[in-house]
Amino acid sequence: MNSHPFLSAQIAPLAPADAVVTLSGVRRRFNDTVALDGISLSVRKGEILGIIGRSGAGKSTLIRCLNGLERPDSGEITIEGKRIDGLPERQLQPLRRRIGMIFQHFNLLSAKTVEANVALPLKIEGLPKAERMARARDLLELVGLSDKAKAYPAQLSGGQKQRVGIARALAARPALLLSDEATSALDPETTRSILALLKDINRKLGLTIILITHEMDVVRSIADRVAVIDAGRIVETGTVQSVFANPQAPITQRLLEGSRPRLPEHVAARLNPAGEAIILGVDLSGPYGQSRFFTDLADALSAGASLIQGGVEHIQDESVGRFFLSLPARDANLVERVRSTLQAGGAHVEVLGHV
Template identity: 45%
Template sequence: MISIKDLTKVFRFDQKEIKAVDHLSLTIEDGDIFGVIGYSGAGKSTFIRLLNRLEDPTSGQVTIQGKNITAMKKNELRIARQDIGMIFQHFNLLWSRTVRENIAFPLEIAGVPAKEREDRVKELIELVGLAGRENAYPSQLSGGQKQRVGIARALANNPKVLLCDEATSALDPETTDSILDLLIDINERLGLTIILITHEMHVIKKICNRVAVMEKGKIVEQGDVLDVFLKPKQPVTKKFVEQVMGDSDGDLSQLLDVYTSGRVVRLHFVGDSANQALISQLSKEFEIEVNILQGKITQTKLGAYGTLVVQINGSDREINNTIQFITEKTTVEVEVLTHA
């Protein structure tokens, strides 16, 4: 488990103080894929660098698997960092070294014998899908291939935690998906904990189990990814959800002006309920007409999530029975937007 308590980082410039991380507390379970999302300047890159002491905190504590990272001396920290791999936005590869030599570099620093080092590098090259590119230099690789080298290098010492600092933001969408698929595979195969920071909600929904939203150095919202998608509480979280779902409220007022008969309701689908043929079922069960006005369903790692805005026409009694049926007999949440 990773325990972060009251973590703070203050930078001082020209007699001014900038609080990049502000009394932040989090708990991350072993084996989780935990996302931290925030806009530029939220403090997320500083936060992740505090976890392995690339930045020293001003105050607070980071404990990883029972070890207080923040209290360690240099020699202790050097050993502890072997359990914490890190991959970067711009790869940070050694341009004068081949793929094989880049991956071997942390093993050389750790003093691993040559034969053991060679075997481990070969294993990692296979794991990240770079077989046949062992002798290529970074300048001969695509962005996705460079990041695969970075991932392999981060895994060299068999870490228990992998930190990902905007690991896909320099990549195109297709390459991003392939790297995220690789991280999911690594998490499942090796059982290591992944902490991933990003400004892209697509990354969170595809790979993460839990997410924390950062703003001005603080965690303003956190929870299971599906819960955050379903009921974002903070304005900044709602903006991130709109990256994936679109701004459904933007056109809603116009719809309500046009569709004035019956009742307009918003149906919130989550998990398996998003795949139910609910509209067809309602039309068969009740003497109503259902018109779909607006909607979108998206897939997260833990299941589907989405909303449908529908107009229900019929007698008051049938409409009330329909809404009661949805509320009591399904896992779909109903929000009535207009009344007859």
């Protein structure tokens, strides 16, 4: 039996009735390389799911299986209640129209105007010109580019090109939008504007979105849930706030290292099984981080605890915090009182060691 420490994350519950996407035991290998190793996942209607992992983790293969460009070796993929993993190409084509794609490098046709690029999927579908151009105009208004309809891609900035890519992906009124590293070629300010646009489209259209990314800030900005992929497996899933507040898988912890307060190196280097002070790591999210936590923290400091480092940030509408406390090891009652008080408020408290 496989002893992967987070294998339980692979065993997904039955897909909810409103699931747009369901994957069950999906496997894909290329010769001796395992790209996907039993992926099970479901995505609800109207949800934004961020799938994050390092290069080579399996993200690209996963998205190619979702849009039918790769066929899994085993397992099932269901889009809107219809299995796509075993369909012949002829039957797969109409289902692909229900899936919009936006890409890292935009993939626009340089010889076509902006409105012609947006209307292209509708032309392939066989819609009359008047209908597809009307749809293109509506979509360009949605993404804030009405004045660029007659421009060519070479005349646009990177952010504008991605807005065109988003409009084109929405042309056929998809049920699912796949974003493949769509902001990684953009500067931070443009990235924020594109993510805000995707969130706005999600709200206005109720569109289900899957974001494939290696950037935690992308997930933090707009996703409802996050799934962490490593070596072809989903090793952790949860709401964005819960995963950022208390990451479980080692790879998630490493991915978040630059986004969360860390124990200072000079303290971390001295951690031992025994010592004069006990070091606690405190992770919290939700209302507790906006109110009573600081009263409890002040009480702990006045009783003899020391604050090493920490802070609270907002991820979307929820507070997420991480703190490190030092308490005298000789005062077992104080240590237990502080730990039980913080845990009663909803914080996760961990003894990191002694110094």
